Amino acid sequence: MLADLLKTFLASTYAYTVKSQYFHWNVEGPDFGELHKFFQEIYEDAYGAVDPTAEYIRTEEDYTPGSFERFQELSIITGQTKVPRARLMIEELLSDTQTMKDLSKQLFDAATSVGREDVANFAAERQSQHGKYVWQLKSYLKEERA
């Protein structure tokens, strides 16, 4: 069902937002300045997608979940309780961003199949944005050319 997929998307977006903000607070190292700003950009963008997703669930005549416990049940993004070094933060966020990109694709396909173009458009935007962050995060991890 589209509503169930939207709920999973909502909970995962919320978990992704929290993690990127967590790294924004705790990043350390020589690249602190850049990474601190970059992680802020990522979580602000992800948080912007939370409210539209919740409203699309309501348009499917279903109730929207709204608790940490429920989000933990539904999310496919796992939280982080320790403080990784900066490079590991980038690697972990890269993996989660790739996951969100794949989930967006799945939502797009589901919305299209039931004729919900508005949801499909929204999913397509999210897929594009997550793709952009995947590219940027990968660039941070690459070694500088000699």
Place this chain on the structure above:
Amino acid sequence: MAVKKLSERRTSMSNHDFRSILEKLTLLESDLTPTNPTGSMNKQQKSAKQLPALFKPKTQKILGGDPNEKNPMSGYAVGGCEESQEMEEDSVEDNNFGLTPVRGPDSVESKTELIPVRGQAVSLEETSKVKEEASEDVLTKVKNSFTDYLKSLEDDIKQDKDLIAKKKQDLDLKKKELKDLALQTKKKQELDEDYVQFEVGDRICVTGPNEYQGEFGDIVDLGRNSDFVIVDIDGEIVSMHASDVEFHDDQEDVEDWEEELDEDPTQENPGNQASAELHDPTYAECSSPVKTFDVGAENLLEIHGDESNGFEIRHGDRSLPTRFSKLDDAEMALNMFKSKRDAKRAQELNADYIEEK
């Protein structure tokens, strides 16, 4: 009297014997045995006077006896005697108002109730009086016997109490000896300057030549006679001799300083602050440091004091409450703190993940 003679007869009996008391009571009871028991007697038996149940006739003295003493058996239905018959006849005549009664052969009529006591025909009033006196005497005897018996018991109990008191005294003496021994041992320990009394919970530093030398830990248990201590060193329980450890309360205090140094990277150089103390007359206890330690990030720890007053570690205007008797001990504490801090930082630098909480 009859009772007196009875008591003389029983001289061989022990006064403290309950049996003797009971016998006296039964004798008293036997004096009061009814003379006309009618329980299971037939008519003929009822008409005759019966002997008491425990009747014991006394002997009559031929020489020196009472010439007027009646036959002890007179008046009872035991064959009769001339005296008893004459006595009954006299009593009948007295109550006939001058008239001579006509009697049939072998007829004995008695209108006056006579209660024979020990075979003597006496009047009722005299008999009751005698009985009262007899019972009083017996009761007095019984009472005296009880009193003597109780007194003997009291003496026995008192003797037991004396034994108990003596035993208690012996035990007290033994305890006193042990106490004196403990006091002597304690005094000896106090005189021994090298002796240190550890307690559970004390913070110690391992100074002995073992694998844990230089480590800090807490005492969790004491061995026999406090010669050995059980120490918790970073979660590991280790047993070692008490001479291999020393008191070190300073470790926690120094670690508190470490947090302060980490949290405030903009902190002023305490070295400058320490020098300010020397020039500022408002600071108390101004003194130049004996030694200065750099623990990193331009944080300085100083050792102040002397051997007479002891050495203390200062950070800025704050000082540790612990005082060291020797300068070497203070230096060793600072070296250990510095090495531990460096190791922690190195560990953090090499770790991919560190704890958030």
